[in-house]
Amino acid sequence: MIPHPAPACQTSPWRKALSQAVRDPAKLLELLALPRELLPAARLAAARFPLRVPLGYVARMEKGNPADPLLRQVLPLGEELLTAEGFGDDPVGDQAAMAIPGLLHKYAGRVLLITTPACGIHCRYCFRRHFPYSEARAATDNWQAALEYIAADTSIHEVILSGGDPLSLSDQRLARLVGYLAAIPHLKRLRLHTRQVIVLPERVDTSLLDWLANTRLQTVIVIHANHANEINDEVAAALLRLHATNISLLNQAVLLRGVNDDVKVLAALSERLFESHVLPYYLHQLDRVQGAQHFEVSDTQAMRLIQELRDHLPGYLVPRLVREIADKSSKIPI
Numbered sequence: 282m283i284p285h286p287a288p289a290c291q292t293s294p295w296r297k298a299l300s301q302a303v304r305d306p307a308k309l310l311e312l313l314a315l316p317r318e319l320l321p322a323a324r325l326a327a328a329r330f331p332l333r334v335p336l337g338y339v340a341r342m343e344k345g346n347p348a349d350p351l352l353r354q355v356l357p358l359g360e361e362l363l364t365a366e367g368f369g370d371d372p373v374g375d376q377a378a379m380a381i382p383g384l385l386h387k388y389a390g391r392v393l394l395i396t397t398p399a400c401g402i403h404c405r406y407c408f409r410r411h412f413p414y415s416e417a418r419a420a421t422d423n424w425q426a427a428l429e430y431i432a433a434d435t436s437i438h439e440v441i442l443s444g445g446d447p448l449s450l451s452d453q454r455l456a457r458l459v460g461y462l463a464a465i466p467h468l469k470r471l472r473l474h475t476r477q478v479i480v481l482p483e484r485v486d487t488s489l490l491d492w493l494a495n496t497r498l499q500t501v502i503v504i505h506a507n508h509a510n511e512i513n514d515e516v517a518a519a520l521l522r523l524h525a526t527n528i529s530l531l532n533q534a535v536l537l538r539g540v541n542d543d544v545k546v547l548a549a550l551s552e553r554l555f556e557s558h559v560l561p562y563y564l565h566q567l568d569r570v571q572g573a574q575h576f577e578v579s580d581t582q583a584m585r586l587i588q589e590l591r592d593h594l595p596g597y598l599v600p601r602l603v604r605e606i607a608d609k610s611s612k613i614p615i
Contacts, residue, residue, distance in 0.1 A: 295483040299401055299449075302335045306357060309334065313352065314344045326357030330410045330572065333403040338480045341510055350508045350540045354404050358575065361405065365574035370411035372568040374607025383419025384427045388611060391439035391472075394419050394427055396458070399449035402480040406535060406576045408568035414445070424458055432465050439470040448477035448484050456492035463496050471498040474533075476505040479512070482519035494526045501529045503562065507541050509553040517557045524558035531562035534600065536583055537576045544589040551590070551598040561600040566615060568605060580615055 292300075303309050306323035309332065310316070323332075334355045342349045347356075371377075378387040385393040398414035400407075419427045431437050440462055447455065462468055477484045493500060502523060506512060512520075524530060532554050534541065541547055551561045564587070567577045587602045603612040 293486065295481055295486065298335055298337060298481055298483050302333050303339060304332055306332055309339065309356065312339055313342055315347055319347065322359035323357045326359065326361040329361065331403060332357055335401060335481050338402060341513055348539065351510055353539050354507065355402060357405065360575035361572040364571065368569045368571045368574050370571055372408055372570045373605045375412065377607065379417060381426050381430055382421065383417045384430055390436060391441060392431060392437055393441040393443050395444060396420065396442050396447040397445040397449050400444060400446045401449060401477045406537060406567060406573040408570045410570055410572060424461060428461050435467045438468060439472060440468060441472045441474060443474045446475050446477050447473050448475045452488040452492055459492065459496050459498070463498050469499060470501060471496065472501045472503060474503045478504050478519055479506050479516055482515040485519035485522050490522060490526050493528060501531060503531045503533055504559060505533055506550065506554065507534045507537060508546065509549040512553045512557055520557040520559055530559040532559050533563045533565060535565045535567060536578045537567065538578050542578045542582065542586065544586055544593065547586060547590055548593050551594055555598055561598055563612065564600040564602050566604040583615060
């Protein structure tokens with residue numbers, strides 16, 4: 282049978298799934314049979330940073346368990362309303378590194394494009410939860426200013442697409458942008474940072490794979506998984522499809538109290554990633570964004586966890602423990 286492309290008017294499965302994402306804390310509590318006592322604080326916290334979580338991701342959570350490690354990443358809590366010393370709105374210095382609107386030039390040889398403010402999921406520890414996206418729209422002039430900046434600096438060899446989540450954009454827009462980038466001779470690599478593959482595996486469809494397979498740029502996709510329970514069979518299949526397209530797959534996790542601050546949990550994550558053709562890359566200490574202080578794990582505990590991982594796993598499955606600090610020229614090993 283010869284496959285035919287879907288009509289342009291037909292909504293793709295991933296867009297449909299995204300449109301059905303849970304946005305009301307009451308609905309999330311109802312789906313998971315959680316106590317209504319959690320609702321008042323959840324509503325207050327969601328008023329500051331909205332709830333958004335796809336139904337497919339909710340389905341991986343344990344019903345009736347308010348401490349479920351996936352739920353903890355998305356459920357708004359009263360602790361988010363507290364002000365903590367040492368935490369701020371721009372913990373990694375994104376705004377100071379913005380060379381032009383939407384383009385960050387922080388590290389040598391690479392730049393980062395804020396492609397969109399949209400995400401498939403709103404993680405409560407997100408370091409850009411206070412980011413002024415309205416002032417940082419690289420796509421305002423169809424990427425022209427960003428492309429001119431990159432073309433003018435021959436020391437730039439890699440472009441990182443971030444957001445939000447770049448895979449929130451249509452494949453048509455992404456393919457057009459990557460085509461412009463590939464026409465810049467000194468660019469070698471394209472890197473996409475995305476959580477969409479984990480929370481919305483439907484996003485890895487034929488359209489996405491087609492343009493990824495047809496760029497001259499060496500492509501790296503850095504996914505973001507924090508717990509082995511996030512990688513179900515559908516996610517593993519999506520990762521396999523990406524791997525089959527000769528894309529390098531890396532994972533960046535964030536060390537989060539009550540989610541993955543346990544050596545067995547971290548080891549299971551590394552094993553599950555590698556089974557899915559993903560190399561554990563970084564384990565980030567929490568970016569100290571205001572509203573996420575209840576997730577922080579001490580450096581002492583973090584270093585102990587990494588040492589225990591080294592005792593249990595081969596070296597290639599042990600992620601590098603790092604912190605990002607504003608004004609530094611690279612991630613800082615801990």
